[in-house]
Amino acid sequence: MTTPEKVIREDVRSMAAYHVPPAAGMVKLDAMENPYGLPDGLRREIGALVETAAINRYPDPAARALKERLRSTMQIPDEFDILLGNGSDEIIQLVVVAAARTGAVIMAPEPTFVVYRMAANAAQLRYVGVPLQADFTLDAERFLAAMAEHRPAVIFLSSPNNPSGNLFPEHVVERIVAAAPGLVVVDEAYHVFAGCTFMARLAQYPNLLIMRTVSKLGLAGLRLGYAVARPEWTREFDKLRLPYNVGVLTQLVGERLLAHHSVLEEQAAAIRSERARLAALLTQIPGITQFPSDSNFILVRVPDAPRVFEGLKRRMVLVKSLHGSHTLLAHCLRLTVGTPRENQHLVDALAGTLAEF
Numbered sequence: 001m002t003t004p005e006k007v008i009r010e011d012v013r014s015m016a017a018y019h020v021p022p023a024a025g026m027v028k029l030d031a032m033e034n035p036y037g038l039p040d041g042l043r044r045e046i047g048a049l050v051e052t053a054a055i056n057r058y059p060d061p062a063a064r065a066l067k068e069r070l071r072s073t074m075q076i077p078d079e080f081d082i083l084l085g086n087g088s089d090e091i092i093q094l095v096v097v098a099a100a101r102t103g104a105v106i107m108a109p110e111p112t113f114v115v116y117r118m119a120a121n122a123a124q125l126r127y128v129g130v131p132l133q134a135d136f137t138l139d140a141e142r143f144l145a146a147m148a149e150h151r152p153a154v155i156f157l158s159s160p161n162n163p164s165g166n167l168f169p170e171h172v173v174e175r176i177v178a179a180a181p182g183l184v185v186v187d188e189a190y191h192v193f194a195g196c197t198f199m200a201r202l203a204q205y206p207n208l209l210i211m212r213t214v215s216k217l218g219l220a221g222l223r224l225g226y227a228v229a230r231p232e233w234t235r236e237f238d239k240l241r242l243p244y245n246v247g248v249l250t251q252l253v254g255e256r257l258l259a260h261h262s263v264l265e266e267q268a269a270a271i272r273s274e275r276a277r278l279a280a281l282l283t284q285i286p287g288i289t290q291f292p293s294d295s296n297f298i299l300v301r302v303p304d305a306p307r308v309f310e311g312l313k314r315r316m317v318l319v320k321s322l323h324g325s326h327t328l329l330a331h332c333l334r335l336t337v338g339t340p341r342e343n344q345h346l347v348d349a350l351a352g353t354l355a356e357f
Helices: 040-051 064-073 088-098 114-122 140-150 170-179 199-203 231-238 248-259 261-282 305-314 340-354
Strands: 081-085 105-110 126-131 154-158 183-187 208-213 225-229 297-301 332-336
Touching (some): 064 248, 081 231, 088 114, 088 154, 088 225, 140 170
Parallel strands (some): 105 126, 105 154, 154 183
Antiparallel strands (some): 208 225
16 A cells, blocks of 8 residues: 555655644734735726636736736836746745755745745755844854855845844845855845835846745735846746746736735835834833834744733734744744734733733
């Protein structure tokens, strides 16, 4: 009898799948989603578009209309190519698999986005995580020394960083890109909340790739990520991209919503404003230490993260517990910035839970 043990790699069988907890009925503040829906008029426009969509046909494999809209909306220079993915997760996987030579190393600061490590492990590559400092700042000299020692094929830099929420200084990132022996992927998933981008540096650094997603803009359900780099890079990654990876509905709806980018920008501005208000409210709760954030979430440390997490769940609030995932994240929770009402619910639930200690 054929069993998974006889077919599946041993290291795969020892892995744990990415877990997404059920959130029905909860104030959902665990996944860095935009909490705002689309205006009614735009909903109707999208509904009419979907009504006539040719879902019986394969999508445009090059997604030309969507790429043109991205280029104009995101001010992507003409001399650089755009690579689309089913979320930025797929782009991470494409980059890692393309670089999977024997002995190749993937490097990133840690803690950071877990998919970098997951993709490296899946490709059987060595992953080197360079610890951040206790306040989640990047020690430039330590990182540069690790680069010199391990000679990574690919470096991932989350800007701002997930789960800490902070930006690494631009001059430090530039030093890393300039000294890197391979490709540097600057992951700008949260750039709209930070007001900082390395897009203009593409002309200066031939080994730089900018990666983004529209998920944090409010389009998480579309699963659309994109990368921008010199054509000599995107041509190679495109060879590994599966055909028709971006579906008809994602292409149609994504293009139309990006045509209304001002609506999404207004929502991002509201989230930035709520981030400041939430941060101020959190300072009034004894027992909470919060870290500066340039993202749409705030990382906090509490006296007992498992206990606080369960206390919040009893109060119908779901956040992300990071306790146990990395030594620097001991007793840390990641709080997504929600609507004013959701944020107040969160603050009240935190205060009520910590009052039980």
